[in-house]
Amino acid sequence: MLDTRLQAFLATVQEGHLTGAARKLNLSVSALSHHISQLEQDFSAALFTRGNRGMVLTPAGESLYHYAVQIEGAWQQAYREVRARATGDQLIHLAASHTVTEFFLPEPLGLFRKARPEVRLHLRMVNSDEVASLVESGAVDLGISEGRRSHGSLSSLGLWNDELGCILSADHPLQVKPQLSLDDVVRQDLILREDGSGTRSIFEQMLEDHGVSSRDLRVTAELASIQGILGLVAHGVGIAVLSRVVTYGMREVVYRPIADVTLTRQISLLERPGPKPNQAILQLIDTMVRSATRFNQRRGSE
Incomplete structure (x- = not known):
């Protein structure tokens, strides 16, 4: 089992505050705080600054976190390998x-x-x-x-190698165009992937590179489900930017590249x-x- 103090430290970093970390580890807040204090005494260094924004790593805490992640990963891998044997x-x-x-x-x-x-x-x-x-x-x-x-x-x-582009319903007015302009895209109601999605991050980076703020988009929905997005697109709720492969074998939606932009990954x-x-x-x-x-x-x- 990973050292309890290290578990407390990692949970606090991941949750950002003691209450969430204590709940995650099924500990009281005072017990968790005690584990953190013990670590700080061992290293003779403050690992967190405590304030309105929660628990923020100090430079010493950043160094420990780097090694703690590696230690946790090595432990998890060792546990699986020994158990498998x-x-x-x-x-x-x-x-x-x-x-x-x-x-x-x-x-x-x-x-x-x-x-x-x-x-x-x-x-x-x-x-x-x-x-x-x-x-x-x-x-x-x-x-x-x-x-x-x-x-x-x-x-x-x-x-x-993957390519992103616009997904439209098969009867969308823009489907007659072989490719869409960026202006075409930002004028439409958009269905986006959720925050943290690689697809969304690439799309937003492309917009930023072309001087377009994601805050100016007409966002109709944000979904983690690709099938959910395709269903909304097929019924004309909006258009989406997704991988080209999601349209393979589908008749209800069509794929159109966006002209003069790079959306490969x-x-x-x-x-x-x-x-x-x-x-x-x-x-x-x-x-x-x-x-x-x-x-x-x-x-x-x-």
């Missing part, structure tokens, strides 16, 4: 963003299950920000996420640096690489 089970924990889970992972995971039926997979679908956090903390072995962001201390391997595999714990993980990574290569080749020939 003791029980004979082989289990790979994965986290992936919504678009990746629904449209990119089914093929390679299916191929891997056929090749290695004795290996169990456990997949969590979360937004892009959470994927990196789960890998850093050691809660999962591998993460697969889209975006252009830096992933800090994690190792990153590029897999699928690479979907990447994230993992903690260091040796792979077992051959099953290596084989799963190889299966994903092969699947991504085939996908990228097909897209390149379109």
Whole structure:
């Protein structure tokens, strides 16, 4: 079990205040505060400043947090590996963003299950920000996420090349145009992905690069569900900016690129640096690489 004081420290950083951290760990606030005080005494340094904004890390606290995340990740990984050896089970924990889970992972995971039926997979679908956090903390072995962001201390391997654009209902007035202008897009009622989504962050960064504030958009809905967004688009509630792959095989919606903007991204595999714990993980990574290569080749020939 991870040191209780370190657990208290990590929970306080993640929650931002003592009350939330105490609730998360099922401790009293006074017990949690005592654990934090013990750490500060051990290091002879204040780890947090306490104020109206909650618990904010000091420079010393920032340094400890960097190592605490690595310690927690190593513990989680060690626990899974030792337990697997003791029980004979082989289990790979994965986290992936919504678009990746629904449209990119089914093929390679299916191929891997056929090749290695004795290996169990456990997949969590979360937004892009959470994927990196789960890998850093050691809660999962591998993460697969889209975006252009830096992933800090994690190792990153590029897999699928993806393209974003506008999704319109098949009878939308703008569907007659082969591509839309940015002005076309910002004048429409928009259905956005939720905060923390890689798709949304890329779209908002593109707007910022072209001098458009996201506050000026006509936002009709913000959803985490891609299928929910497609349903609203198909019924004319608004338009959306999503991956091109979400329209494959659909008749109710159409895809249109946005002229003169770059909305491409690479979907990447994230993992903690260091040796792979077992051959099953290596084989799963190889299966994903092969699947991504085939996908990228097909897209390149379109």
